[in-house]
Amino acid sequence: MNSEQIQELKAHIGNAIVFDDSETLRSRRFDRWCIKHYRDWRGQNVEAPACVVRPQCAEDVQKTVNFARDRQIAIIPFGLGSGVCGGVEADSSQLMLDMSDMNKMGDINEIDLLATFEAGTNGLVAEEAVAAKGLTIAHWPQSIGISSVGGWVSTRASGQFSTAYGNIEDIVYSVEVVLPNGDLVTLGKAPRAASGPDLRHLIMGAEGTLGIITKVTLSLRRQPEHRETSAYYAPSMEAGFVAQRQLVQSGWQPPVMRQYDASEVARNFPDYVHDDSALILLVHEGPRSRVVAETQATSELMQSLGLTPADHKVTEKWLENRNHVPEWTDLLKQGLIADTIEVSASWTKIDEVYENVVAALGTVPSIVNASAHSSHVYRSGINLYFTFACMPEDAADMESLYFECWDKALEATAAAGGGIAHHHGSGRLRKPYIHHDLGEGGIEIFKTVKKALDPDGLMNPGNLMPD
Numbered sequence: 483m484n485s486e487q488i489q490e491l492k493a494h495i496g497n498a499i500v501f502d503d504s505e506t507l508r509s510r511r512f513d514r515w516c517i518k519h520y521r522d523w524r525g526q527n528v529e530a531p532a533c534v535v536r537p538q539c540a541e542d543v544q545k546t547v548n549f550a551r552d553r554q555i556a557i558i559p560f561g562l563g564s565g566v567c568g569g570v571e572a573d574s575s576q577l578m579l580d581m582s583d584m585n586k587m588g589d590i591n592e593i594d595l596l597a598t599f600e601a602g603t604n605g606l607v608a609e610e611a612v613a614a615k616g617l618t619i620a621h622w623p624q625s626i627g628i629s630s631v632g633g634w635v636s637t638r639a640s641g642q643f644s645t646a647y648g649n650i651e652d653i654v655y656s657v658e659v660v661l662p663n664g665d666l667v668t669l670g671k672a673p674r675a676a677s678g679p680d681l682r683h684l685i686m687g688a689e690g691t692l693g694i695i696t697k698v699t700l701s702l703r704r705q706p707e708h709r710e711t712s713a714y715y716a717p718s719m720e721a722g723f724v725a726q727r728q729l730v731q732s733g734w735q736p737p738v739m740r741q742y743d744a745s746e747v748a749r750n751f752p753d754y755v756h757d758d759s760a761l762i763l764l765v766h767e768g769p770r771s772r773v774v775a776e777t778q779a780t781s782e783l784m785q786s787l788g789l790t791p792a793d794h795k796v797t798e799k800w801l802e803n804r805n806h807v808p809e810w811t812d813l814l815k816q817g818l819i820a821d822t823i824e825v826s827a828s829w830t831k832i833d834e835v836y837e838n839v840v841a842a843l844g845t846v847p848s849i850v851n852a853s854a855h856s857s858h859v860y861r862s863g864i865n866l867y868f869t870f871a872c873m874p875e876d877a878a879d880m881e882s883l884y885f886e887c888w889d890k891a892l893e894a895t896a897a898a899g900g901g902i903a904h905h906h907g908s909g910r911l912r913k914p915y916i917h918h919d920l921g922e923g924g925i926e927i928f929k930t931v932k933k934a935l936d937p938d939g940l941m942n943p944g945n946l947m948p949d
């Protein structure tokens with residue numbers, strides 16, 4: 483995109499919403515993908531977009547999309563930039579569509595329990611707005627305060643309370659999208675439909691490759707009447723998985739159930755280390771009588787399976803501190819390159835995924851941590867959230883070690899029959915591995931849909947879609 487085109491764009495959609503000053507461009511070079519922060523920290527050149535457009539309404543988005551299409555300029559959508567897989571990356575030929583000014587909220591319907599948000603609305607602001615009316619979105623990603631509602635939908639996000647309340651796809655009622663041809667469409671109209679394929683799912687997880695989300699209607703809940711917490715030690719990860727499986731398969735639904743391996747217990751909850759045990763934290767919520775019954779039933783089941791109660795204050799501690807994470811540069815300055823990798827598997831495969839991934843990460847030179855916890859439970863399986871850290875003597879080696887860790891972890895997951903992406907999306911980081919989940923047939927379908935909707939390949943090129 484050249485300067486003439488930028489001036490033309492300013493004249494077309496308004497000077498006030500097109501930015502090409504170096505500070506804005508610099509601030510929109512990348513999301514929270516670790517490797518970009520590493521490159522920036524090492525003083526390497528990380529490219530910036532040609533300009534940043536901050537639309538104020540869906541019409542601005544349509545005008546920008548039409549302008550860009552006519553000139554074959556690629557568009558990279560930006561929510562709030564908390565993605566960790568490189569979904570946001572633009573070069574100087576491309577235009578970034580920063581959705582953060584589209585943050586108005588519509589009415590909250592307290593009978594239907596529906597609320598509509600423009601796509602750039604900050605997640606915590608959205609939650610606080612409905613909480614003021616005694617309601618909740620019940621979607622609590624750790625990044626709730628730094629991510630947008632549109633970003634949640636684009637990445638198929640998960641909240642920390644998903645075991646009872648579902649992931650974003652269970653919460654989205656309808657989505658308004660500007661398609662690559664400039665059309666504005668709304669997908670989703672009623673609480674459930676059998677009118678052909680559910681087209682909302684084309685957009686959920688598309689990571690900006692099939693259109694721009696402008697508005698999202700979410701299905702809310704009433705705030706729970708009562709909450710209790712509990713915690714248990716499991717003699718092994720395997721024993722803990724059996725207990726979690728039996729609990730959910732019995733019909734109980736604690737919204738939070740997290741299981742940390744011994745290494746993560748030592749790192750995150752040093753006051754609660756118990757031999758080499760794994761630690762399970764639970765939050766029980768809902769009508770008081772159900773919570774009381776669930777807490778009691780959980781205690782009986784856990785103990786019948788050889789798990790022992792831990793002080794429930796550890797769960798309270800987690801609730802208080804759950805959204806605190808270090809910045810990448812703080813770790814880099816300590817000589818560490820680290821990341822988290824979330825995958826999932828059925829119950830019959832999860833033990834092998836856990837063992838194999840930890841073992842595979844352990845073979846990477848200079849690895850100082852390879853650990854995991856689970857945090858999202860389903861009737862048929864569970865996720866695992868691995869954390870790795872390498873500490874090489876020479877910081878120049880960090881990038882290759884980083885990619886080696888990702889490669890070993892995802893290949894080991896796929897070989898054990900697990901799914902390679904649970905909730906962070908795939909971005910540019912995971913796209914070489916996406917065939918493991920979609921299969922060659924799935925990739926062909928995806929490419930066909932992409933070609934039909936975005937024939938010129940102008941929506942977030944290089945993202946998600948295998949090369």
Ligand SMILES: Cc1cc2nc3c(=O)[nH]c(=O)nc-3n(C[C@H](O)[C@H](O)[C@H](O)COP(=O)(O)OP(=O)(O)OC[C@H]3O[C@@H](n4cnc5c(N)ncnc54)[C@H](O)[C@@H]3O)c2cc1C
Pocket residue numbers: 513514558559560561562563564565566568569570581601602622623624625628629630631632633634635636637638639640641642689690691693694695696807905906907942945
């Ligand atoms: C500390 C931390 C904790 C996190 N915890 C969680 C967690 O608990 N659960 C979880 O699911 N994720 C988590 N994440 C990842 C991240 O917050 C989510 O992926 C989030 O949904 C991204 O939202 P965003 O608005 O920041 O999107 P961005 O990072 O701006 O964009 C993400 C992708 O979506 C596209 N996109 C954004 N907005 C739109 C739009 N309006 N239309 C079309 N495409 C769009 C972008 O092009 C990009 O490909 C965490 C990240 C961090 C840094």
